[in-house]
Amino acid sequence: MTMRKPSFTTVMLIVGLLFLYLPMVVLVIYSFNASRLVTVWAGFSTRWYLELFRDQQILSAVWTSLRIAFFSASMAVCLGTLAAFVMVRFTRFRGKTALSSMVTAPLVMPEVITGLSLLLLFVHMAQTIGWPADRGMVTIWIAHTTFCSAYVAVVVASRLRELDLSIEEAAMDLGSRPVRTFFQITLPMIAPAVAAGWLLAFTLSLDDLVIASFVSGPGATTLPMVVFSSVRLGVSPKINALATLIILAVSLATFITWYLMRRSEAKRRQAMLQDMTTGR
Numbered sequence: 001m002t003m004r005k006p007s008f009t010t011v012m013l014i015v016g017l018l019f020l021y022l023p024m025v026v027l028v029i030y031s032f033n034a035s036r037l038v039t040v041w042a043g044f045s046t047r048w049y050l051e052l053f054r055d056q057q058i059l060s061a062v063w064t065s066l067r068i069a070f071f072s073a074s075m076a077v078c079l080g081t082l083a084a085f086v087m088v089r090f091t092r093f094r095g096k097t098a099l100s101s102m103v104t105a106p107l108v109m110p111e112v113i114t115g116l117s118l119l120l121l122f123v124h125m126a127q128t129i130g131w132p133a134d135r136g137m138v139t140i141w142i143a144h145t146t147f148c149s150a151y152v153a154v155v156v157a158s159r160l161r162e163l164d165l166s167i168e169e170a171a172m173d174l175g176s177r178p179v180r181t182f183f184q185i186t187l188p189m190i191a192p193a194v195a196a197g198w199l200l201a202f203t204l205s206l207d208d209l210v211i212a213s214f215v216s217g218p219g220a221t222t223l224p225m226v227v228f229s230s231v232r233l234g235v236s237p238k239i240n241a242l243a244t245l246i247i248l249a250v251s252l253a254t255f256i257t258w259y260l261m262r263r264s265e266a267k268r269r270q271a272m273l274q275d276m277t278t279g280r
Contacts, residue, residue, distance in 0.1 A: 024247060031240035038235050048237040058226055065206055065223040068137060072144035073201035077194055080152025088160040106147035115214030118143045135217035143215045144205040152197035159193035
C-alpha cells in the first residue's frame with residue numbers, strides 16, 4: 001500500500017502549531033534546568049521554582065497584577081456593556097457617531113499615546129483638585145479600565161446585534177419594565193459575550209506593560225514591569241519557571257471553561273429534546 005501524502009492544509013496546520021507552541025515547550029523544559037544559564041542544559045532540577053516562591057518582589061507583583069486585572073475587567077464589563085447597549089439599541093440620538101468613535105478609539109490608539117495622555121491627565125488633576133496624590137494601583141486600574149472597556153464594547157455589541165428583539169418586546173408587552181427585561185431577558189442571552197469580554201479584559205490588563213509604566217508609582221509594580229526589568233539585566237531561570245506556571249494556569253482555565261460550556265450546551269440540547277418529545 002502506498003502511503004497517502006499529507007495535504008497542503010495539514011502541513012500548514014502542523015507548521016503553524018509548531019511555530020506557536022514549540023517555543024513554549026522549550027521554555028517549559030528549560031524551567032527545570034539546573035544551570036543558572038538559560039541556554040545551557042545542566043540536568044533536571046526544580047530549584048528555580050523554589051527560588052521563585054522565595055522571591056517576594058515577584059510574588060508581590062503577581063498579587064498586584066491579579067487585583068488590578070480583576071477590578072479592571074469587572075469595571076470594563078459594566079462600562080463596555082452599557083456603551084454597547086447604547087450604540088446598538090439607541091440608533092438615533094445626537095452625538096451617536098462621536099460616542100461610537102470615542103468608545104472604539106482605544107482599539108487603534110498606540111499604547112504610548114494612551115499612557116502619556118493618561119499620565120498628563122493624572123498630573124493635571126493632582127495639581128488642580130489634589131487627586132490622585134500618588135500614582136499607584138488606582139491610577140493603573142483607571143487606565144486599564146479605559147482601554148479594556150473598548151474591547152468589551154465591541155464583543156458585546158456584536159452579540160447584541162444578533163439578538164431577536166421579539167423576545168424582549170414580548171416580555172414588555174406582558175408588563176415587564178425595561179430594566180427588568182434587561183436583567184432577566186437580555187443579560188442572560190448576552191452572558192457568553194459578557195464573559196468573553198471579561199476574560200479578554202482580564203488578559204489585556206494582566207499583560208499590559210506600556211500603559212502601566214506611565215501611570216504607576218513606586219508603590220505599585222505589576223508583573224510585566226518586574227519581568228521586563230529582570231530581562232533587561234539578563235534572563236533569569238526564575239522567569240522561565242514563572243512563565244511555566246502562567247501557561248499551566250491559563251491551560252487549566254481554558255480547559256475548565258471549555259468543559260463548562262460543553263456541559264451547558266449538552267444540557268440545552270437535552271432540554272430541547274425533552275421539549276420536542278413532550279410536544280409530540
